[in-house]
Amino acid sequence: MNRGARCVVAVDVGTSAIRAAAVDAEGAIRGRARVERPAGSGERFDAERLCTDVASALAALPRSPVSALVVSAHLGVVAVDERLRPVDEAGGWSDPRGLDELRAVDPGLRDALLRAARRPAITGGALARALALRRDPAVASRVRHLLSPKDFLVARLTGRVGTDPVHAAYTLLADVPRRTWNVPAVEALGIDPRWLPEQVRAADVLGEVHREAAARCALPAGTPVLAGGPDGSIGIGLLLGSHVGGIADVAGTTDVVGRLLDDTSAPPSALLNPALLGDRWVAGGATGMTGGAVAGWRELVGPVADEDVAAVPPGADGLRMLPATTGSRFPRWRPEERGALLGQEPAHSAAHLVRAAQEGAAFAVREGVDLLDPPESGRLPVLLAGGLTRSPVATRLRADVLGRPVLVCAEPDVTLLGAAAVGLVGTGATADLDEARSLLGCELRRVEPDPVRARRYEELFAGWLADREGTPS
Numbered sequence: 276m277n278r279g280a281r282c283v284v285a286v287d288v289g290t291s292a293i294r295a296a297a298v299d300a301e302g303a304i305r306g307r308a309r310v311e312r313p314a315g316s317g318e319r320f321d322a323e324r325l326c327t328d329v330a331s332a333l334a335a336l337p338r339s340p341v342s343a344l345v346v347s348a349h350l351g352v353v354a355v356d357e358r359l360r361p362v363d364e365a366g367g368w369s370d371p372r373g374l375d376e377l378r379a380v381d382p383g384l385r386d387a388l389l390r391a392a393r394r395p396a397i398t399g400g401a402l403a404r405a406l407a408l409r410r411d412p413a414v415a416s417r418v419r420h421l422l423s424p425k426d427f428l429v430a431r432l433t434g435r436v437g438t439d440p441v442h443a444a445y446t447l448l449a450d451v452p453r454r455t456w457n458v459p460a461v462e463a464l465g466i467d468p469r470w471l472p473e474q475v476r477a478a479d480v481l482g483e484v485h486r487e488a489a490a491r492c493a494l495p496a497g498t499p500v501l502a503g504g505p506d507g508s509i510g511i512g513l514l515l516g517s518h519v520g521g522i523a524d525v526a527g528t529t530d531v532v533g534r535l536l537d538d539t540s541a542p543p544s545a546l547l548n549p550a551l552l553g554d555r556w557v558a559g560g561a562t563g564m565t566g567g568a569v570a571g572w573r574e575l576v577g578p579v580a581d582e583d584v585a586a587v588p589p590g591a592d593g594l595r596m597l598p599a600t601t602g603s604r605f606p607r608w609r610p611e612e613r614g615a616l617l618g619q620e621p622a623h624s625a626a627h628l629v630r631a632a633q634e635g636a637a638f639a640v641r642e643g644v645d646l647l648d649p650p651e652s653g654r655l656p657v658l659l660a661g662g663l664t665r666s667p668v669a670t671r672l673r674a675d676v677l678g679r680p681v682l683v684c685a686e687p688d689v690t691l692l693g694a695a696a697v698g699l700v701g702t703g704a705t706a707d708l709d710e711a712r713s714l715l716g717c718e719l720r721r722v723e724p725d726p727v728r729a730r731r732y733e734e735l736f737a738g739w740l741a742d743r744e745g746t747p748s
Contacts, residue, residue, distance in 0.1 A: 283698030373403030396608030433482025507531030512551030533559035560605025596635035
């Protein structure tokens, strides 16, 4: 490595692993590192261990001058005290704590919260955690800030507390169209407004790495740390850039689906978020367990070759899978919904089970994609990235089920490179995310749906929707 080359350092905190990379101003990846995370981090996790694991990932990167650090992470809440120490166990995106208290909020106020936050349903987040914390005054009295996992890491690195507008949108306490906090609602709920951090745009500098953190992470003290953003939104930002003629799908444990808009006219069942950079908006949401459901079935049935899965015909010989193992999210928003295996017969093999799981995940994504772009008005291409793209069989299936062209990103770790892209823009190495995507070599390979299989999946999708409506929660 050229020790004189300045790099952007990117970190992506997923529920299964932490990834880090050093990317130079020419877009070349100069080093990577990975640290596995404990199972169940999507619901609860040890925030102190997260700090230690992120420091380990950063320290494993090659030493070089660094122009900026950018962190991307999954959704969740870490309640911290004045010294930025967690006051209780941190929660991930599927943490249910506080949902009962949130549902008990006056219906008129709850509806006003959802309208301002441009959310179609209650899904937890910082507001739910704030209400749950109030059950224990001794703990609540110690809280100084409610932070996302990303904001917690940035605070521990820099000593500076802040958040980005996209993470703020997920708290249920934001006025999303105005990109501000919903102060009247915060006051009406009796929540201390000091718990809510300042909002800073994703590519703006939030703070600098202090000396103690620099020693742990093997980073230069004083390294600028940008505000960053949520992992799915970071990935969507890189895939779409300024492109309004497509729909992004970041396919991981969940699929995060989004379409860039020029205004706030999102469909009623979609979330509305500020765009990662600039003044546009993104409509969409996370589907809930899709890739996670497929991975779960693969683990249960054992190794299955891709060619055996590909040999299973569309419809898996009558075997159908509903993947909502932890409740459905975009576009149904039914937290009580659970997965199901339907139509199983003795002749069905392990390959049938995997194929049915893949089809069920793809059908769940299609529901969201068709909401954002109804088929009768035209079929926009889907820009696909994430772990699913490592399998040509699963990628081909996704195109056939969606009935649309799929533009497959050559780099599966799009959230990690997305964080690097934010750093490239923030440091002035590139003008925008489109230029950053090109510089990083995120080429898109076009996969057209097979006409015969796509027609068959049109029929199967209709049957799958009927199964889903008829299955008890």
